[in-house]
Amino acid sequence: MQSATKDGTGEVRDELEPLTSRFPPLINAESATWMSGRMGDPRVPGPSTYWIDAIVGLPEAGHAELLKDVATAELPLPEDFSPKLHGAIPTGPLLTSSDLNKRFSQGRFVCKVYVATDGRTVILSTLFQ
Numbered sequence: 001m002q003s004a005t006k007d008g009t010g011e012v013r014d015e016l017e018p019l020t021s022r023f024p025p026l027i028n029a030e031s032a033t034w035m036s037g038r039m040g041d042p043r044v045p046g047p048s049t050y051w052i053d054a055i056v057g058l059p060e061a062g063h064a065e066l067l068k069d070v071a072t073a074e075l076p077l078p079e080d081f082s083p084k085l086h087g088a089i090p091t092g093p094l095l096t097s098s099d100l101n102k103r104f105s106q107g108r109f110v111c112k113v114y115v116a117t118d119g120r121t122v123i124l125s126t127l128f129q
């Protein structure tokens with residue numbers, strides 16, 4: 001069985017409200033580059049799973065607050081993270097933890113969250129119905 005692939009318009013977006021309204025830890029975000037869509041074949045009927053991949057710039061204080069939930073281990077981004085966004089990812093380690101993922105995974109959202117060590121950037125890979 002093949003896993004579902006990400007489908008979308010291919011549009012890279014930069015408005016903040018769709019992210020800040022869904023993810024309270026991003027309420028003070030200063031910038032964002034993101035894409036979204038749905039998983040799988042849009043012709044298949046039934047409930048859909050949607051995705052958001054985002055690179056978000058935070059004020060230094062907001063970034064420092066998220067670092068409190070971070071493990072020291074570096075992990076790679078998910079293999080299916082939107083290739084069009086890779087150029088916006090800062091160089092250097094990406095840190096994560098299950099506590100950080102839980103902080104963003106509220107309600108119907110399941111998030112993988114990474115904090116860059118640049119002092120400003122958070123990266124999200126999210127699924128929801």
